[in-house]
Amino acid sequence: RAAMAAAGGEQQQMLTQRLKAAVHYTVGCLCQEVEEDKDVQFSKQSIAAISEITFRQCEIFAKDLEMFARHAKRTTVTTEDVKLLARRSKSLLKYITQKSEELASSNMEQKEKK
Amino acid sequence: ERRCSSLQHKSALSACVTGQKQTNCHESWSLSPEEFEIWDRLYRIKESDGIKEPVLPRVQFETLENLEETPKEGAARELSLTEWSVWQNQPLPTSLVDHSDRCHLFIRAMEMMELMRHQQGDCSYEQELQPHLRMEDVNIPGNKRRGRCSR
Numbered sequence: 001r002a003a004m005a006a007a008g009g010e011q012q013q014m015l016t017q018r019l020k021a022a023v024h025y026t027v028g029c030l031c032q033e034v035e036e037d038k039d040v041q042f043s044k045q046s047i048a049a050i051s052e053i054t055f056r057q058c059e060i061f062a063k064d065l066e067m068f069a070r071h072a073k074r075t076t077v078t079t080e081d082v083k084l085l086a087r088r089s090k091s092l093l094k095y096i097t098q099k100s101e102e103l104a105s106s107n108m109e110q111k112e113k114k
Numbered sequence: 115e116r117r118c119s120s121l122q123h124k125s126a127l128s129a130c131v132t133g134q135k136q137t138n139c140h141e142s143w144s145l146s147p148e149e150f151e152i153w154d155r156l157y158r159i160k161e162s163d164g165i166k167e168p169v170l171p172r173v174q175f176e177t178l179e180n181l182e183e184t185p186k187e188g189a190a191r192e193l194s195l196t197e198w199s200v201w202q203n204q205p206l207p208t209s210l211v212d213h214s215d216r217c218h219l220f221i222r223a224m225e226m227m228e229l230m231r232h233q234q235g236d237c238s239y240e241q242e243l244q245p246h247l248r249m250e251d252v253n254i255p256g257n258k259r260r261g262r263c264s265r
Contacts, residue, residue: 002173005236014246017242017243017246018247018248018251020243020246021243021244021245021246021247021248021251022247022248022252024240024243024247025247025252026252031259031260042238043188043237044235044237044240045227045230045231045233045237045239047237047240048226048230048237048240049223049226049227049230051239052223052239053219053223053228054221056219056222056223059215059219060216060228061221063215064223067158088173089175089180089182090181090182091173091175091179091181091182092175092178094179094181094221095178095179
């Protein structure tokens with residue numbers, strides 16, 4: 001059993017590394033866009049730091065989203081929960097709300113086509 | 115003479131809580147004349163103090179339209195969340211409230227940055243993760259960035 005738990009832990013570790021690698025790659029791409037846009041250079045270390053912070057921030061988002069959904073007696077996380085993540089900043093809330101409305105209307109169109 | 119002691123403050127407050135004044139000073143949300151006098155004398159920042167009013171920095175998003183009000187500059191002292199960054203790679207003492215998860219995240223990130231501070235060129239974080247990258251995790255269909263990204 002201990003061996004199984006250890007193997008499980010190892011697999012977990014591998015998945016974490018895989019996920020971190022994907023986040024790191026994507027952060028690198030986004031930073032490259034900013035580099036071109038602002039004509040600056042990011043050091044590899046700064047990209048690594050942003051990646052790690054992004055990865056950990058996902059843990060915080062995930063926990064908050066789960067709690068917000070549960071607070072509304074749901075088990076499914078919805079866009080309303082995502083909006084709550086952005087409640088502290090007017091600018092961010094407006095941006096997220098707009099995106100959410102755009103998504104909702106394009107989903108509607110897709111359904112109508114079918 | 116001002117801000118001379120929290121003792122004085124405590125006795126003033128407890129005078130307010132004990133005795134007859136109790137009902138009076140809890141009736142309204144604002145300060146009673148006695149409380150106002152204490153606040154004015156001990157805590158209120160006045161021009162003669164030669165210190166600037168402390169204000170918290172405002173949220174500003176570089177990549178979004180800004181909706182928050184912009185602060186008046188000059189007269190106030192903006193409290194800095196970054197000037198003591200070299201202190202922040204370890205948990206600082208707590209009193210009644212423990213450090214939260216997001217606080218620990220922050221501490222770990224500061225620690226990581228401290229460790230990488232003197233790295234030149236190649237990055238240990240990148241080297242550690244590179245073998246774990248699977249392109250199917252990042253290949254979003256229709257992603258214009260694909261191929262252009264060298265990292």
